[in-house]
Amino acid sequence: MSYILLLIGFVLLIKGADTFVSGASSIAVALKVPTLIIGLTIVAFGTSAPEAAVSVTAALNGQNEMAIANVVGSNIFNLLGVLGVAAIINPIRVQKSTIIKEFPFAILASLILMVLAHDTKFQGYNLNALTRADGLVLLALFAIFMYYLIEMAITSKEEMNVEKADESMPMSKAVIFSVLGILGILIGGNMVVDSASDIAISWGMSQNLVGLTIVSIGTSLPEFVTSVIAARKGESDIAIGNVVGSNIFNILFVLGISSFIHDISIQPIVFVDMFAMVVLSIVTYIFATTKKSISKPEGFLLALMYVVYMAFIIIRK
Template identity: 55%
Template sequence: MAYILLIIGFVLLMKGADYFVEGASEIARILRIPPILIGLTIVAFGTSSPEAAVSIGAAIKGNNGIALGNVVGSNIFNISLIVGITALLYPLQVERETVKKEIPFALLSSILLLVLAADMGLQGYQTNTITRADGIVLLAFFSIFIYYLLEVALHSREQSTEEIEKPAGSMTKQILFAGGGLGAIILGGEIVIRNSIKIAQQFGMSETLIGLTIVAVGTSLPELITSVVAALKKQSEIAVGNIVGSNIFNILFILGISSIITSIPVEQKIFFDLNLMIGYTVLLLIFSRTHHKITKAEGLILLLSYILYTVYIIARK
């Protein structure tokens, strides 16, 4: 039964992503908003819903160590595997503003998380903890990011003189398409995660290994499916914006809320993964600066590096 439900979950993910990308890109056209902004906001926040559900739910239950591992693992997965696969399918065009502002902001968010987590190294404390005060700092940076996006959206609409020619449907219809697609993505992701864990347990995988692989990967399935569909539809701005926006949302909003609910203990071994997340963000910035495009060769490098990372964490655990 678990295998049948797994297939159903993947079908919901794929069809949901199809409707979601179509609706979101049409909303951008009707509102005269650049697709990259839709990717950074509606698509990014929507596809990060599973991470939010898992991390915030874990914090409420007092298992908030899962929250940090889930976010860091998902962000590594987003840049390495998702960008890698989508670039292999279709070279990803990266907007100039994304290279100059959004990706550097994602890098700043990653470095901020490392600084807030490194209490022993930087402040000489006995333990590393992301405290409630740290959570407020993360949410403050998230507010700055939202303010920036609103400013860009308003400026884009003021500058736009393009006439909208025969929209494919009304705004209400496109919102229903995008909303219905997002609902299918979230439901499909939940079904896939639950049944993947059941199957993994049948094969004797430990809970730690399941958390590092299936949970982190499973909660990133909406980003994967959405970015792949966007790339196939040649909506590369949505594909890139989805990843960059999701990573910022995961760090600043999800960990911000989770740590305010209850402080998050930070294990020493996760600092390797935190530094790797920063390294991947730097690599994404470097790749994006070369002709404002992520090529198939660069996508292959990212994909192969994730395979090596997966082998490493399996061996480490």
């Protein structure tokens, strides 16, 4: 039964993402808001809902390792797996604002997470943890990021191409498409995560390894499918905005809320993955700055790096 649910989940994910991207891009045109803003907000936050659900639930249940591993693992998958495959399908153009502002902010968020979590080194405590105070800091940074996005959306309306408005669907239809699409993504994502976890456990994998691999990949499937579909349709802004926005959302909002609900203790081995997240964020950023795009060869390299990282995780655990 788990295999059937897995298949159904993938179908819902793919069809939901296709519908969601069409609806979201049409809403952007109708509202005269750049698609990059839609990618950084509606699409990014919508596709990050599974990460939020898993990490908040884990925090409520005191499952600290699952909460932090889910976010770190998902962010690494977004950078390497999602952008890698999307670039292989269609080279991703990167806007100047993404290079100068959004991407560096995502890297900064990763660095801040490492500093806040490493209490033994920076504050002299005996244990490493994300406390309620740390959660408030992350949420405050998230509020600043949201303020920046709202301001950018207001000041950039005149940059929209008016001719493209004729090609978009009516607003009511776009909203319906977006809602149905995100429902398909969320339901499909949950089905894939649950069924894949059951299959993995039946194969003898530990819960911790499932959290670092199956769950983090599974909760990132909405980002993966959405960005791949967006790349195939030539919507580069949605493809990269989805990834950058999701990574920022995962760190600042998901971990902010999770640590505010319940302190998240950090095991020393987690810092290896956090460091990898920072380094891989910088590597991906370098790729994005070259010719202001992520090319197919760079996409292949990113995807290969993820395969290597996964092999390292499995061998380590």
